[in-house]
Amino acid sequence: MYIAAAAGDxxxxxxxxxxxxxxxxxxxxxxxxxxxxxxWSKWSKKRRRK
Known part of the structure; x- marks a missing residue:
């Protein structure tokens, strides 16, 4: 990172x-x-109710 910064703007x-x-x-x-x-949580809850 420092090398790239030193290379120029x-x-x-x-x-x-x-x-x-x-x-x-x-x-x-x-x-x-x-x-x-x-x-996934909503779908799994709906699936468990059935």
Whole structure:
């Protein structure tokens, strides 16, 4: 990270963009997992009632 930052502004901006993309991707994955867990819990509860 430090080497890329020392290379110049172009390298720094590229690194920040990659980090931003990784962060967004991680958030999306967490949200999807949370939604799947909610849907699964609701579906399993409905299934048990029958």
């Amino acid at each position: 172009s390298g720094k901006s590229k690194l920040s963009m990659e980090y931003l993309m990784q962060s967004v991707l991680l958030v999306i994955i967490v949200v999807i997992m949370f939604v799947i867990m909610l849907v």
